Amino acid sequence: MINIALLGAGRIGKMHAEIINAHPKARLQFVYDVNSNSSKQVSEENNSEVVSSAEEAINSEKVDALLIASATPTHTKFITMGAKAKKAIFCEKPIDLDIDKVNECMSNIKGIDTPLQIGFNRRFDNSHAKVQQARTNKEIGELEMIIISSRDPAPPGLDYLNAAGGFFRDTTIHDFDLSRFILGEDPIVQVSAFGDNLFDENVKKAEDFDTAMFILKSKKGVFIHINNSRRAVYGYDQRVEVFGSKGMVISNNQTPSSVESFTESSTSSKEPILNFFIERYVQAYKDQFNHFIECIVNNKKPSVTFEDGRNALIIANAAYESHKLKKTIDINYE
Ligand SMILES: NC(=O)c1ccc[n+]([C@@H]2O[C@H](COP(=O)([O-])OP(=O)(O)OC[C@H]3O[C@@H](n4cnc5c(N)ncnc54)[C@H](O)[C@@H]3O)[C@@H](O)[C@H]2O)c1
Secondary structure (H helix, E strand, O other): OEEEEEEOOOHHHHHHHHHHHHOOOEEEEEEEOOOHHHHHHHHHHOOOEEOOOHHHHHHOOOOOEEEEOOOHHHHHHHHHHHHHOOOEEEEOOOOOOOHHHHHHHHHHOOOOOOOEEEOOHHHHOHHHHHHHHHHHOOOOOOEEEEEEEEEOOOOOOHHHHHHHOOHHHHHHHHHHHHHHHHHOOOOEEEEEEEEEOOOOHHHHHOOOOOEEEEEEEEOOOOEEEEEEEOOOOOOOEEEEEEEEOOEEEEEOOOOOOOOEEOOOOOOOEEOOOOOOHHHHOHHHHHHHHHHHHHHHHOOOOOOOOHHHHHHHHHHHHHHHHHHHHOOOEEOOOO
16 A cells, blocks of 8 residues: 655645545555645545644655645655655646756756655546557657647636646656656757736736637647637636647547537537536556556556656746747757
């Protein structure tokens, strides 16, 4: 049994707690959150113990692995502490919003050989993975374009916006990573980014964007288009398309069932698409955790690495630079 300490028992931490205990080879040992009500509630609901500090959880001999789901600015500190304590680590995206902190963490953990996986869950979505396979097995011939539409159902509140650290680094980072996943060894080398505030007052107050579009280009010449919105009245819109010399493959939105109704006023009418990330990506969240446990048990390196987290942040930073300077930016991964 792999005993896990959960650091951060907020929105996504609660979901991870349930996934951990549902896994036949894992058990939630400890929960720590600076908000003691959250840790108490999540530990009670998941038959685990509350600890009074992150240090206590990380250094406990009862703990084999950490699941870091706390606020983003805490991630690099917890990764460093966990790696030094030789624990396996699963850390939510993004590693941090500040590339200097990410680089410092990278040098602090250099040479420490412990499984470390970053939470880019969309790579584990069965449908998105089929799109990626269409590139690797050449079903679509030579890849020419990737098109990702990624739109949230409704904008978050001001507190979230102030803490999250900006649309490109907190949200689009998933799409930058998904593009990298589809491209494989072919790196993204250029980005042109547009972001604006078209409709949401809280987003305006936070000086953030609610709407964004990106054109990126890979070294081999593949074009990538990403579009994001913080509001889609019809639900959580998650579509991925690859287009190539022999065709196109699309990962489409999903509805709770395959039922379609036909009436006087509509044909092929379906239920609304799955509402938000926890519903839409439940299979992916479970499978990324399965992968983490398999890596620990078999002493393998996880497929989503610290470097993947760092590279996605570097693309997000270049996108901000592009927006600011109103020009296409060459991406430097050094
Ligand atoms: N992969 C995904 O799809 C996905 C989805 C949502 C959030 N996330 C990421 O997960 C992380 C948490 O997001 P969330 O939406 O659950 O936020 P949240 O605000 O709901 O939860 C964060 C929790 O961290 C706690 N916390 C803050 N500082 C702490 C510390 N020093 N030690 C322990 N706990 C601390 C807070 O009290 C809070 O309970 C963020 O990095 C976010 O980007 C990933």
